Amino acid sequence: MNQKTLNAEQLAAFGDEIDAIKQQALSERGARDANYIKRVVAFQRGLAISSRISIFAALPFLPSLGLAVASWPVFWLLICAGSIGLGIAKILDNMEIGHNIIHGQYDWMGDPRFHSKFYDWDTNCPSEQWAHSHNYEHHTYTNILGKDRDIGYGILRMDAAQYWHPAYLANPIFATLLMLFFDMGVALHDVEMDSLRTGKRSFRETWPKLKQSLRKTARIWGKDFILFPALAGPLFPVVMAANAVANLIRNIWSFTIIFCGHFPAEVHTFPKHVCENETQGHWYYRQLLGSANIEGGKLFHIMSGNLSHQIEHHLFPDVPAHRYAEMALKVRKVCNKYGIPYNTGPLWSQYASVWAKIFKLALPPRNSQTSITA
Amino acid sequence: MSLATTTARSAWRRIVDTPLINALAAPHGIGRYLEVINPMWSLDNTRIPARITNITRETDDSVSIELSPNGEWTHFQAGQFIQVHIEVNGRQHNRCYSLSRSAFTTKPRITVKDHDDGFISHYLNTQLKVGDRIAISLAQGDFVLPTQIPSALLFVAAGSGITPVMAMIDTLLEYKHDSAITLLYYSRNKTSCIFKERLEELAQQHPNFSLLMVYSQNDSTAEHGLQGHFNQQHLLKALSLNPALTEQTKALSLPLSYVCGPEQLINAVQSEYELLGHKDKLLSERFKAATAAQYEGEVAGDIAFNKSLSNVANDGRNLLEQAEDAGLNPQSGCRMGICHTCSCLKTSGSVRNISTGEISHGEEHIRLCISQALGDVSLSL
Numbered sequence: 001m002n003q004k005t006l007n008a009e010q011l012a013a014f015g016d017e018i019d020a021i022k023q024q025a026l027s028e029r030g031a032r033d034a035n036y037i038k039r040v041v042a043f044q045r046g047l048a049i050s051s052r053i054s055i056f057a058a059l060p061f062l063p064s065l066g067l068a069v070a071s072w073p074v075f076w077l078l079i080c081a082g083s084i085g086l087g088i089a090k091i092l093d094n095m096e097i098g099h100n101i102i103h104g105q106y107d108w109m110g111d112p113r114f115h116s117k118f119y120d121w122d123t124n125c126p127s128e129q130w131a132h133s134h135n136y137e138h139h140t141y142t143n144i145l146g147k148d149r150d151i152g153y154g155i156l157r158m159d160a161a162q163y164w165h166p167a168y169l170a171n172p173i174f175a176t177l178l179m180l181f182f183d184m185g186v187a188l189h190d191v192e193m194d195s196l197r198t199g200k201r202s203f204r205e206t207w208p209k210l211k212q213s214l215r216k217t218a219r220i221w222g223k224d225f226i227l228f229p230a231l232a233g234p235l236f237p238v239v240m241a242a243n244a245v246a247n248l249i250r251n252i253w254s255f256t257i258i259f260c261g262h263f264p265a266e267v268h269t270f271p272k273h274v275c276e277n278e279t280q281g282h283w284y285y286r287q288l289l290g291s292a293n294i295e296g297g298k299l300f301h302i303m304s305g306n307l308s309h310q311i312e313h314h315l316f317p318d319v320p321a322h323r324y325a326e327m328a329l330k331v332r333k334v335c336n337k338y339g340i341p342y343n344t345g346p347l348w349s350q351y352a353s354v355w356a357k358i359f360k361l362a363l364p365p366r367n368s369q370t371s372i373t374a
Numbered sequence: 375m376s377l378a379t380t381t382a383r384s385a386w387r388r389i390v391d392t393p394l395i396n397a398l399a400a401p402h403g404i405g406r407y408l409e410v411i412n413p414m415w416s417l418d419n420t421r422i423p424a425r426i427t428n429i430t431r432e433t434d435d436s437v438s439i440e441l442s443p444n445g446e447w448t449h450f451q452a453g454q455f456i457q458v459h460i461e462v463n464g465r466q467h468n469r470c471y472s473l474s475r476s477a478f479t480t481k482p483r484i485t486v487k488d489h490d491d492g493f494i495s496h497y498l499n500t501q502l503k504v505g506d507r508i509a510i511s512l513a514q515g516d517f518v519l520p521t522q523i524p525s526a527l528l529f530v531a532a533g534s535g536i537t538p539v540m541a542m543i544d545t546l547l548e549y550k551h552d553s554a555i556t557l558l559y560y561s562r563n564k565t566s567c568i569f570k571e572r573l574e575e576l577a578q579q580h581p582n583f584s585l586l587m588v589y590s591q592n593d594s595t596a597e598h599g600l601q602g603h604f605n606q607q608h609l610l611k612a613l614s615l616n617p618a619l620t621e622q623t624k625a626l627s628l629p630l631s632y633v634c635g636p637e638q639l640i641n642a643v644q645s646e647y648e649l650l651g652h653k654d655k656l657l658s659e660r661f662k663a664a665t666a667a668q669y670e671g672e673v674a675g676d677i678a679f680n681k682s683l684s685n686v687a688n689d690g691r692n693l694l695e696q697a698e699d700a701g702l703n704p705q706s707g708c709r710m711g712i713c714h715t716c717s718c719l720k721t722s723g724s725v726r727n728i729s730t731g732e733i734s735h736g737e738e739h740i741r742l743c744i745s746q747a748l749g750d751v752s753l754s755l
Contacts, residue, residue, distance in 0.1 A: 029464065030463040030464045030465075042410045045407050046410065048407075104703065107703035108465065109464055110465055110467070110468070110703075110705065111461070111466045115705060121401065220400065220401070223397060223398060
């Protein structure tokens with residue numbers, strides 16, 4: 001890493017320039033942002049309804065029913081369109097809508113439908129738990145080992161400074177499971193099951209949040225895996241499978257985008273002491289070094305909830321995310337000026353880098369200066 | 375006897391808004407899907423969509439707006455108010471307005487005076503068109519008529535304070551109630567007098583309704599020889615107009631009375647009733663949070679916003695304004711302590727309730743818009 005280290009004065013000047021970009025965006029907020037989020041929500045709701053209809057419309061064409069309209073191609077077309085559409089609707093609800101609203105990006109509208117205090121998303125994690133673990137812990141203490149529990153989600157070894165343990169040999173398997181059940185991983189994130197395992201917290205302390213998460217999970221899974229399938233009567237398993245595929249699509253996609261945001265090689269992690277007496281400029285600097293962007297087109301950015309602009313999201317978590325693309329141009333200019341690295345790359349290379357890390361860190365450190373402790 | 379029409383929530387709303395259908399639409403609820411198809415199908419009874427069906431200019435600086443809300447709207451009592459939510463440049467602004475027409479009408483109506491400093495009242499007076507859609511709350515407030523209507527009633531109103539009083543008088547007379555009703559009504563001058571014709575017409579039609587208009591501006595011709603602001607002489611004159619009232623006054627008893635208008639009027643009437651020993655007979659409705667009773671102690675301390683990890687030096691204003699100026703976006707509504715939208719958890723510190731003067735300490739929920747910090751205060755914002 002041959003980046004220049006900035007002195008206090010340069011850091012302060014850098015902080016002021018980043019601040020100016022933020023202030024301009026905040027002062028421009030208005031009808032454009034309100035119309036944008038309303039349009040996305042309207043599209044998402046419409047897509048969710050029509051996808052569910054498509055799944056049910058496929059059923060009469062199933063040849064095993066022996067109806068006159070029986071046709072495999074029509075059945076597969078409708079059921080696939082429904083599953084994929086529902087998957088996309090869930091991605092939009094969780095990422096571009098839910099994640100960004102719960103960040104408070106649209107609180108200024110004064111409309112409870114778009115307010116962080118009131119919005120709930122179509123996933124297993126209760127939104128107020130997310131607001132704590134994500135908005136507060138992860139966004140304040142980004143990539144500080146021991147403070148930001150997003151590093152490895154309490155399951156994976158994602159940083160060389162995490163002590164190695166033989167269980168981490170299964171790092172790639174754990175990562176795959178987390179990817180497939182990412183909704184559950186997120187739902188249990190703030191419950192801190194790992195603290196229960198290590199004895200840091202008692203079951204009594206853990207139970208209230210766990211109960212809340214399980215209740216929300218029951219509502220969401222109950223809808224997708226019991227209620228909607230039950231409407232299909234004997235074809236219960238078909239609807240359940242279609243809904244499961246939709247959830248799987250959402251899980252794999254959101255895992256991919258989120259892991260590409262903080263875990264590609266070159267992204268920095270920090271020791272605990274950095275956040276003591278940290279200045280605004282230094283905080284911005286840490287956010288920049290701890291995040292990575294993914295390049296892509298407009299549709300890709302929307303589908304990623306604009307988390308493809310992870311750097312801008314970490315600098316400006318409460319600015320409406322659809323503005324990140326235009327803000328990124330200005331941020332990059334400022335970074336160039338101060339010689340600060342700006343980590344960006346296409347999805348495939350960032351993702352390959354993440355998986356390489358997952359495999360590499362499954363193994364013990366080569367020069368065994370780090371002791372093996374449980 | 376009921377002085378209000380009650381309509382049930384429409385049938386299809388009750389069928390659609392059931393636990394099973396909402397469970398299928400979890401976690402948003404079915405209403406959030408319906409309103410995407412047609413905004414008037416919303417099932418939200420905190421923001422009831424309402425079309426503007428008629429706008430009538432009352433005076434140079436006031437309009438009456440007739441609303442046609444969807445089936446979530448059920449009924450109201452004369453004297454109550456609604457919160458009006460209007461979106462301007464992406465932001466929702468909320469204000470409270472009294473309903474100004476008989477409770478027997480299905481279409482509620484508000485009357486709005488264009489105040490110089492009122493962004494929303496100006497918008498409603500100048501920009502709003504028939505056919506526009508706004509959102510309203512259900513009717514709220516306890517400035518209403520009693521279930522047992524007494525034989526005599528006195529109303530005192532000034533300026534736009536006439537609006538809830540107009541609804542009550544309208545309702546009473548439409549119900550053909552024979553109580554003796556007197557209205558003592560203050561306006562700046564004849565041209566700024568809201569509902570002048572309607573009130574005069576009612577006074578002519580109903581012998582049990584007597585009207586006493588007073589103009590505070592010197593150049594306006596005084597009726598009944600009265601002028602200026604409320605005083606004891608005005609009160610006695612109003613009572614003498616009506617035989618039922620005169621008898622009561624002789625027995626040193628005042629009738630059930632309602633006052634609505636600016637703070638000075640309410641304070642003047644209140645102290646007069648206190649003097650006469652009849653404070654319990656007076657109901658009042660303020661259109662603005664009481665601001666006169668400013669805290670006289672030293673302005674000190676810091677306000678800490680726990681969730682956003684920031685704090686500001688207390689400048690003595692209400693906590694809502696200070697939070698907004700600190701760049702936070704707390705939910706807010708009426709800004710006068712009525713709607714509880716800005717209710718927020720205070721984790722520590724002492725605050726003073728601006729409208730009652732009451733001081734409270736420690737962890738509690740407070741309404742930011744009417745709370746003033748006394749020293750260090752921590753808020754869960």
